[in-house]
Amino acid sequence: MTVVGFALYALIGAGALLALVRLALGPSLLDRVVATDTLLVIISAGLAVYAALERSPTVVPVLVVVSLLAFVGSVSVARYIGGMLLRSRTGDGRDLGLPLAAEAQGEQP
Amino acid sequence: MTALADVVAFACLLAGAALCLTAGLGLVRFPDVLSRMHAGTKPQVLGVLLVMVGAAIRLDGWANAWMLLLVAAFQLLTAPVSAHLISRVAYRRRHVRRDLLLVDEFRGAGHQDVWYQGDEPKDAPPEEPGPVQPS
Numbered sequence A: 001m002t003v004v005g006f007a008l009y010a011l012i013g014a015g016a017l018l019a020l021v022r023l024a025l026g027p028s029l030l031d032r033v034v035a036t037d038t039l040l041v042i043i044s045a046g047l048a049v050y051a052a053l054e055r056s057p058t059v060v061p062v063l064v065v066v067s068l069l070a071f072v073g074s075v076s077v078a079r080y081i082g083g084m085l086l087r088s089r090t091g092d093g094r095d096l097g098l099p100l101a102a103e104a105q106g107e108q109p
Numbered sequence B: 001m002t003a004l005a006d007v008v009a010f011a012c013l014l015a016g017a018a019l020c021l022t023a024g025l026g027l028v029r030f031p032d033v034l035s036r037m038h039a040g041t042k043p044q045v046l047g048v049l050l051v052m053v054g055a056a057i058r059l060d061g062w063a064n065a066w067m068l069l070l071v072a073a074f075q076l077l078t079a080p081v082s083a084h085l086i087s088r089v090a091y092r093r094r095h096v097r098r099d100l101l102l103v104d105e106f107r108g109a110g111h112q113d114v115w116y117q118g119d120e121p122k123d124a125p126p127e128e129p130g131p132v133q134p135s
Helices: A002-025 A029-054 A057-082 A100-107 B002-029 B033-040 B042-059 B062-092
Strands: none
Touching (some): A002 A029, A029 B002, A057 B042, B033 B042
16 A cells, blocks of 8 residues: 555656656747646646545545646646737738637728 | 455556656657647546546545546546647747658648747747658
8 A cells, every 4th residue: 555655656756857847948938838737737646646545535626726727827828928929921910810700800991 | 345446446546647757758858849748648638537537436435526527527628728729839939840740731831920039949940941851
């Protein structure tokens, strides 16, 4: 039991440490976004492993919050990087990935 | 019965934890954003499913099982959405090593920025990619 617990925590801790290395090294912002997403998933896996080893369901609602937070964080930072485009090539913002409704409103005189 | 359930639960937990370690290794060793995302998505789907199955077996109650199932379903729903957003921005921002791609269906179709100021990596391909090399 304790050997299995130690092996589980070692595997998850090593994965989290390697994700932290990529988070520190990452040459661009998107690498850090990917590393943060993976790190939060590894953290939720660690919480679930703790709950399973201790048979204590107190951290189970925290899992829902952490998975929500990973999704919202990565999507919002990805949208932010997509909005950092400085110049539109086609002139109407179509290459910025704007939705069709926004383009149609932009074309009206 | 309980011993068998514990063995199954620990096997699932060990497989999920090993997938977390492979995600970390892939994040450190792979060359660009898309391949790092490929490595990092392994624990997001299969690892989380395995860990949730193991925890649901160990926690032994329907309320906890439903909440863990909620977490797994949420991961399955949101992982493609965030991966799509990140990979689209990565392709547009020239974070992709295009010399390592075997098939590039968006080449020359205006899906990449020509002018660019931002956080591109040091090994980003040049702004105007050359002609397609026949393979």
